[in-house]
Amino acid sequence: MAQIKKKKNSSTMVTLLWTLAFFLIWELIAFWVESSASIRSPEKVLPHFWKIVAVAFDGKTINGTDTAIQLVWLNAKVTLIRSAQGFVIGASIGFLLAILMSLSQIIKKIAFPYLMIIQMIPILGMAPILLSFTGDIDSSRIIIAAILTFYPVATNTLAGMEAVEKEKHELMYSYAANKWQLYTKTLIPASIPYFFTGLKVSAPLAITASILVDTLQGGIGLGCLLSQSLKGAMTRYVFWLIVVISAAIGILSYLLMGLLEDAISSHKKAERACKR
Amino acid sequence: MNKKQKNMSWQSLSSIIYPAIFGIVVFVMWQGGLLNILLHTDTNTLPSPSRINSIIMDNQAKIFLNLKATVIVALVGLLFGSLIGYGIAIVAAQYRKWGAGGITLASAFNAVPIVALAPVMNNLTKHISSSVDFRSMLAKTLVVMIVCIAGMSVNAYRGLTELKPFSEDLMKTYAAGNFTVFKKLLLPNSIPYVFTALRISLPGSIISALVTEYFSEKVIGIGRQIRENIVTAQFATAWAYIIISCLLGIVLYVLLLLVESVVMKNRNRK
Amino acid sequence: MDTANTETEILMSDIGMKFNSGPDEVTALTSVSLDIKKGEFVSLVGPSGCGKTTLLRIIADLLNPTSGTINIGGESTKQARLDGKYGMVFQSPVLYEWRNVVKNIELPLEIMGVPKNERLERAEEMLEMVGLKDFGNSYPGQLSGGMQQRVGIARALVIQPEILLMDEPFSALDEFTRERLHEDLLNIWRRTNKTIVFVTHNISESVFLSDKICVLSPHPGRLSAVVDVDFERPRLMDIKSTPEYTSKVFEVRSSFEGV
DSSP: OHHHHHHHHHHHHHHHHHHHHHHHHHHHHHHHHHHOTTOSOHHHHOOOHHHHHHHHTOOOBSSSSOBHHHHHHHHHHHHHHHHHHHHHHHHHHHHHHHHHHHHOHHHHHHHHHHHHHHHHSOGGGGHHHHHHHHOOHHHHHHHHHHHHHHHHHHHHHHHHHHTSOHHHHHHHHHTTOOHHHIIIIIIHHHHHHHHHHHHHHHHHHHHHHHHHHHTTSOSSSHHHHHHHHHTTSSOHHHHHHHHHHHHHHHHHHHHHHHHHHHHHOHHHHHHHHHHO | OOHHHHHHHHHHHHHHHHHHHHHHHHHHHHHTTHHHHHTTOOTTTSOOHHHHHHHHHHTHHHHHHHHHHHHHHHHHHHHHHHHHHHHHHHHHHHTHHHHHHHHHHHHHHTTSOHHHHHHHHHHHHTTTOSOHHHHHHHHHHHHHHHHHHHHHHHHHHHHHHOOOTTHHHHHHHTTOOHHHHIIIIIHHHHHHHHHHHHHHHHHHHHHHHHHHHHHOSSOOSHHHHHHHHHHTTOHHHHHHHHHHHHHHHHHHHHHHHHHHHHHTTTOOOO | OTTSOOOEEEEEEEEEEEESOGGGOEEEEEEEEEEEETTOEEEEEOOTTSSHHHHHHHHTTSSOOSEEEEEETTBOHHHHHHTTOEEEEOSSOOOOTTSOHHHHHHHHHHHTTOOHHHHHHHHHHHHHHTTOGGGTTOOGGGSOHHHHHHHHHHHHHTTOOSEEEEESTTTTSOHHHHHHHHHHHHHHHHHHOOEEEEEESOHHHHHHHOSEEEEEETTTTEEEEEEEOOOOSSOOGGGGGSHHHHHHHHHHHHTOOOO
């Protein structure tokens, strides 16, 4: 048992080492870029990672009122809130649709091919047209985040409900359980791990969507700031800071879903504790 | 014909008929202008299908040019991204102790927003070539490639490591070399996982291609055309490109499913 | 044996079952007539494809026979199901991995609307009976296969059914675990006085456990013999080494037709 724990620790160590290696490679390339004679502005190609960090914690203001990290964080917060709104709406609709599809063959038959098609349609490419529909940049950001969230959640949850063994259905039937009990006691709890698989896929997508829609119109948000920094309105390091922060937010949103899943499924915790 | 058989054929028939009815209803509502009323839009922002169709017909040459640019970026990026991803998976599966951690890191890249990658690649390629055509193509392809690497490496790693119990031991009893084990056991075992990865990365590659076009130096590609036409309020033309991008996604996906069904013909997969 | 209850619990006459129709028609069972007494331990034995599981599913109201009649203490199988007369145990334990052991056993009571206090009390009583008193707070993933199947039995019994329907419940377990569960099942049966219908392909298992063995043969599925087993109860493992036991196993084996 101690061995298993040791093994788990060592795999965390390996991931950590890989992450370090990633940054090491980054720095090496940055050195090479810096020393290359043909590259005139190295900070546009690949700056040192530590320089990005340094800019983040630099006390100097860059637009008169805010320091770099204050400005990025201000915009990141707005982006996060918008994508969270879209994410929650999309996840709820996806979950409800999965239940409807499992309840009714007709709804399932109608919706399934269109769900397949939605997956193949480049929704992000449709961001501009949605903006022209709603006329309001804020609601189109939320809608796009919702559409991107909705599909993985709906299909994964439905797959979870359909993966429930025949015997569990027979068991419920032998207890003369009604539809409501079948869903609340068996199908919905059984689909929770699948539901979270969907959430893990769509959480970073919702953030991507929100940033992308930002770039279509000015205002506040990480994407807007990204466009501005690319146009040279402020130091190039702000752009890099945005790249790093948005990557970090995407990864964190994925990890957060995993933590949330662990928090609500007590049996996993108990089983892990037992294995240790 | 008896009742049960009738039931069976109705079962399969209805899964075509129901969605078809739904599609026709939406189409008729769209063409008849009812959709515009429901969505509170004018015929300018949401033109009728017949008008979109006539625009596609009138601009075939231009649309084809842009379509070609997008398809090349998406497919070349998908191909190289998947190959690199598979290569990473092979190395990781060979040295599992270090490999699993590397795969975890690769999966983290899945969560990096594409929008952040596109400008980075644009800058990176500026110094590689003086040809705008080539370097903007390269930048876009690189983004698509990076997006596809993660999905393939994670799935292929599973395909190369989740083997049937004792199948590796069986190979050992034949004193098979590393390459033979790979050819006879690992490669065939990983094929279903490769298709799983492709089903995710194919739509992903098209989306990434469209999005990177927004940021690229050269004004070409379906995605860029959608955006340019919206900015200039040419909504009908934008819709024509949107329809084309949907068709592209659907056609490529169906092609992938066909290839998959041929390759997997003799396997029963759950 | 004269003290045995003679009241009929399950009465089947001329049961037939066909799946599909037209060219793909499969006859799973033809004219099975059987009468199972209250409190009797009856095994349905046969090779795969003999229809033993189909017959169990007909009793459980999971299938409707295409011909013949069946009644449970005079009422339909559907009514018996609605009255909670059946406890089902499957080949796999079919536990709910997100519920701990007590909650798994409480599940049928929750569905029947039994109040919380009584649920807990009855679940703990069942846990004690199957010998898992200290494992109420464990999750199924933490238990061995044999323990999981004990939970399955406890869950089946907690609703106090009249009939326990068991579909190859021990076939996935190792021999040592299975033998212990045999003895435990017989103890539970003696204490609760249930009617048990037990499906298996293991002849020795059926001889050790049953009062009556129904031998089913395939192609088409039919009842080819009913063998009474009248070894004294309570039975202990030792009887397996007696010549009577061996000859009973042989008698059952030779009743199969067309295998």
